Amino acid sequence: MTVTRAECVALDAADPLGRFRDLFHLPAGMIYMDGNSMGAQPLQTRARMRAIVEEEWPEHLVTGWLADNWMDSPRRCGDLVAQLVGAAVGEVVIADSTSVCLFKLLSAALQLRPDRNVILTDTANFPTDLYVAQGLVAASAGGVSLRIVPTEQIPEALTDDVAVLMLTHVDYRTAFMHDMDAVTKAAHAAGALMLWDLSHSTGAVEVDLGRAGADLAVGCGYKYLNGGPGAPAFLYIAAQHQEHMQNVIAGWLGHASPFTFEQTYAPAPGIARMVSGSPPVMAIVALQSAVEVTLDAGMSALRRKSVELTDLFIALVDELCEGTGAEIASPRNSALRGSHVAVRHEYGYGVVRAMAERGVIGDFRDPDIARFAMTPLYTSYADVFDAVAHLAAVLHAGEHLDPAHRVRNAIT
Amino acid sequence: MTVTRAECVALDAADPLGRFRDLFHLPAGMIYMDGNSMGAQPLQTRARMRAIVEEEWPEHLVTGWLADNWMDSPRRCGDLVAQLVGAAVGEVVIADSTSVCLFKLLSAALQLRPDRNVILTDTANFPTDLYVAQGLVAASAGGVSLRIVPTEQIPEALTDDVAVLMLTHVDYRTAFMHDMDAVTKAAHAAGALMLWDLSHSTGAVEVDLGRAGADLAVGCGYKYLNGGPGAPAFLYIAAQHQEHMQNVIAGWLGHASPFTFEQTYAPAPGIARMVSGSPPVMAIVALQSAVEVTLDAGMSALRRKSVELTDLFIALVDELCEGTGAEIASPRNSALRGSHVAVRHEYGYGVVRAMAERGVIGDFRDPDIARFAMTPLYTSYADVFDAVAHLAAVLHAGEHLDPAHRVRNAIT
Numbered sequence: 001m002t003v004t005r006a007e008c009v010a011l012d013a014a015d016p017l018g019r020f021r022d023l024f025h026l027p028a029g030m031i032y033m034d035g036n037s038m039g040a041q042p043l044q045t046r047a048r049m050r051a052i053v054e055e056e057w058p059e060h061l062v063t064g065w066l067a068d069n070w071m072d073s074p075r076r077c078g079d080l081v082a083q084l085v086g087a088a089v090g091e092v093v094i095a096d097s098t099s100v101c102l103f104k105l106l107s108a109a110l111q112l113r114p115d116r117n118v119i120l121t122d123t124a125n126f127p128t129d130l131y132v133a134q135g136l137v138a139a140s141a142g143g144v145s146l147r148i149v150p151t152e153q154i155p156e157a158l159t160d161d162v163a164v165l166m167l168t169h170v171d172y173r174t175a176f177m178h179d180m181d182a183v184t185k186a187a188h189a190a191g192a193l194m195l196w197d198l199s200h201s202t203g204a205v206e207v208d209l210g211r212a213g214a215d216l217a218v219g220c221g222y223k224y225l226n227g228g229p230g231a232p233a234f235l236y237i238a239a240q241h242q243e244h245m246q247n248v249i250a251g252w253l254g255h256a257s258p259f260t261f262e263q264t265y266a267p268a269p270g271i272a273r274m275v276s277g278s279p280p281v282m283a284i285v286a287l288q289s290a291v292e293v294t295l296d297a298g299m300s301a302l303r304r305k306s307v308e309l310t311d312l313f314i315a316l317v318d319e320l321c322e323g324t325g326a327e328i329a330s331p332r333n334s335a336l337r338g339s340h341v342a343v344r345h346e347y348g349y350g351v352v353r354a355m356a357e358r359g360v361i362g363d364f365r366d367p368d369i370a371r372f373a374m375t376p377l378y379t380s381y382a383d384v385f386d387a388v389a390h391l392a393a394v395l396h397a398g399e400h401l402d403p404a405h406r407v408r409n410a411i412t
Numbered sequence: 413m414t415v416t417r418a419e420c421v422a423l424d425a426a427d428p429l430g431r432f433r434d435l436f437h438l439p440a441g442m443i444y445m446d447g448n449s450m451g452a453q454p455l456q457t458r459a460r461m462r463a464i465v466e467e468e469w470p471e472h473l474v475t476g477w478l479a480d481n482w483m484d485s486p487r488r489c490g491d492l493v494a495q496l497v498g499a500a501v502g503e504v505v506i507a508d509s510t511s512v513c514l515f516k517l518l519s520a521a522l523q524l525r526p527d528r529n530v531i532l533t534d535t536a537n538f539p540t541d542l543y544v545a546q547g548l549v550a551a552s553a554g555g556v557s558l559r560i561v562p563t564e565q566i567p568e569a570l571t572d573d574v575a576v577l578m579l580t581h582v583d584y585r586t587a588f589m590h591d592m593d594a595v596t597k598a599a600h601a602a603g604a605l606m607l608w609d610l611s612h613s614t615g616a617v618e619v620d621l622g623r624a625g626a627d628l629a630v631g632c633g634y635k636y637l638n639g640g641p642g643a644p645a646f647l648y649i650a651a652q653h654q655e656h657m658q659n660v661i662a663g664w665l666g667h668a669s670p671f672t673f674e675q676t677y678a679p680a681p682g683i684a685r686m687v688s689g690s691p692p693v694m695a696i697v698a699l700q701s702a703v704e705v706t707l708d709a710g711m712s713a714l715r716r717k718s719v720e721l722t723d724l725f726i727a728l729v730d731e732l733c734e735g736t737g738a739e740i741a742s743p744r745n746s747a748l749r750g751s752h753v754a755v756r757h758e759y760g761y762g763v764v765r766a767m768a769e770r771g772v773i774g775d776f777r778d779p780d781i782a783r784f785a786m787t788p789l790y791t792s793y794a795d796v797f798d799a800v801a802h803l804a805a806v807l808h809a810g811e812h813l814d815p816a817h818r819v820r821n822a823i824t
Contacts, residue, residue, distance in 0.1 A: 361475070
């Protein structure tokens with residue numbers, strides 16, 4: 001046997017990150033392996049939410065914008081997220097949703113490269129990234145075009161009409177991870193800007209936007225950042241571009257002087273211009289409370305544990321699920337892999353449903369991918385052992401073939 | 413004397429809406445008259461927030477999207493807001509911020525009138541509405557232009573190149589209220605679409621978008637709707653336009669089939685296409701909890717009380733503040749007025765600060781407007797009496813001239 005359960009329990013006992021699991025609420029009897037879709041809740045989030053919902057808002061009312069510094073919350077929380085992705089102070093702000101942030105950054109990138117009109121991306125990109133680009137293309141009435149190529153064809157597709165190369169750093173299905181430094185360098189060599197979608201990266205893998213020289217990035221607040229359902233997103237603009245980029249959704253909170261109520265828009269200095277409307281204060285409180293926990297653990301320690309957990313998961317699947325039709329769809333080289341493992345199986349949906357009935361929550365992605373995330377803040381080695389043991393039991397007993405699992409439920 | 417305090421107390425005792433005040437948290441010792449900027453908190457919001465923060469999110473995790481119906485929250489809450497503005501089921505959705513919603517609707521309006529290229533508005537419009545239009549104009553590189561005229565010049569400015577007339581229904585400074593039916597009719601007669609910003613109207617005055625035949629509308633969630641700091645906004649599209657309008661920020665949640673992860677965007681039927689990213693679930697829970705209270709009171713009863721309160725405020729200012737330099741800047745005809753009263757005074761900022769020191773919270777808008785909102789859900793007749801008594805005392809004692817009130821604090 002690769003490893004015994006007792007050995008996993010021993011690994012947990014010796015784990016320097018083990019104490020972080022106790023800082024999260026984990027439902028009794030559940031092995032949660034869907035933190036790549038929506039993260040678990042840090043206990044301190046409750047206290048913070050009680051403070052804003054039961055004290056700040058009701059007692060301070062409108063004065064809270066200054067007294068409780070709600071107004072600065074997008075940049076304050078952004079500066080914390082910056083530390084997770086290798087950005088500097090003032091390069092990240094919390095705003096809107098990932099889709100809206102992406103729209104803002106693509107629009108700004110096209111303005112910054114007025115002599116180019118192509119958005120380049122790959123077929124593996126997350127669909128909403130493609131949709132946002134398609135919406136921009138449709139609105140441009142022929143001015144902008146979208147080029148979608150298989151990942152391996154990116155080098156030759158980086159022609160001199162490409163304004164921006166937009167890629168999702170970690171693939172939402174397979175967890176394949178691009179080489180951020182090399183790809184960014186290739187984009188720059190072709191004269192294009194580089195935009196990274198870090199939705200499946202932030203809080204899961206080490207990211208150094210500064211070292212890579214990345215121009216633009218967006219990321220999701222409710223996956224590995226644990227900000228809660230529908231948490232706002234973040235966007236990053238490298239400092240040297242900020243004064244040259246405009247927010248196409250020019251709103252009052254991105255104005256240089258929001259409270260003088262001037263009739264003409266003038267952008268605020270720096271990243272603040274990328275905010276449009278009033279910040280979602282309560283949602284940012286929840287997000288910040290969670291980001292602090294990740295910062296406290298530290299990304300290099302988290303990444304180290306994530307690699308161990310995903311390596312362990314893969315080794316156990318190889319051993320326990322042999323001959324069941326399950327195969328690893330994620331890269332076996334951890335340097336090319338994010339923090340979840342994709343298991344391909346003809347009846348993948350049934351596998352996920354049967355696992356859920358056993359209390360192991362993963363999720364399914366068309367056509368045949370069962371995804372299991374290892375979230376090093378709260379996933380234990382024993383969780384990994386137990387999850388694969390359940391997977392093997394499901395497959396060997398044929399529970400995934402239960403006709404009740406034929407009708408697909410959209411999300412899990 | 414117009415009215416005595418004892419008579420105001422008697423009016424409160426007889427007020428059929430009086431019981432609603434007890435459904436809100438109002439800070440001890442404070443007379444809150446800034447609900448037009450940020451509303452007070454309904455008590456039931458706390459219970460709802462505890463349910464989502466302390467039960468649904470932590471216990472259900474990703475399954476909550478379906479188990480707790482988070483996914484439908486934008487439309488569910490939108491259908492409730494629809495009842496407040498004379499819209500039908502399926503014509504309103506909760507999304508983003510007012511600025512982002514406005515951007516989406518202006519973009520869609522321009523698509524719907526491809527032979528026209530002017531956005532028409534008035535100089536009295538809220539600055540963020542102007543900024544959003546300016547951002548669109550800048551991005552269009554000459555394709556779209558913005559025409560800003562004084563309100564009284566709108567009729568002659570409605571030329572045959574106007575794609576959309578965008579107005580804020582109730583002026584944020586003076587509370588002047590447009591005649592929605594007549595203005596909408598004039599826009600249509602000129603072949604333009606009509607877009608109303610209802611930020612200072614919803615929950616404050618009766619609005620009947622359906623009767624007016626309005627095409628498009630947006631509104632704010634945290635003013636008279638009491639949804640909390642930075643609550644999401646709502647947008648309305650008349651049913652007959654929905655299938656012809658595209659969301660320029662084409663995101664996955666507005667896709668016809670969000671969970672099949674197709675590579676090509678296809679809009680969802682109806683208003684659902686106007687959603688872009690994942691909904692801000694917790695913020696929508698707070699907003700919905702507050703909208704329900706407003707619905708329970710009913711807009712016609714609320715409007716009736718609002719008119720009585722603002723009429724009373726004006727009569728008391730006329731009587732008690734004579735000779736102090738304060739004058740009413742809001743329309744005296746209640747049919748032309750929203751739910752706040754603007755008092756113009758050379759030292760308006762000092763007035764607001766001195767009032768705040770006495771526990772009466774209003775706010776200031778450049779250059780000389782002190783605003784006081786009557787929010788009929790929780791403002792009492794005695795509040796109005798006391799507020800004006802404090803205003804008169806401040807002015808007669810010269811408290812507004814205190815040098816400490818010379819340095820302006822942006823928000824209150």
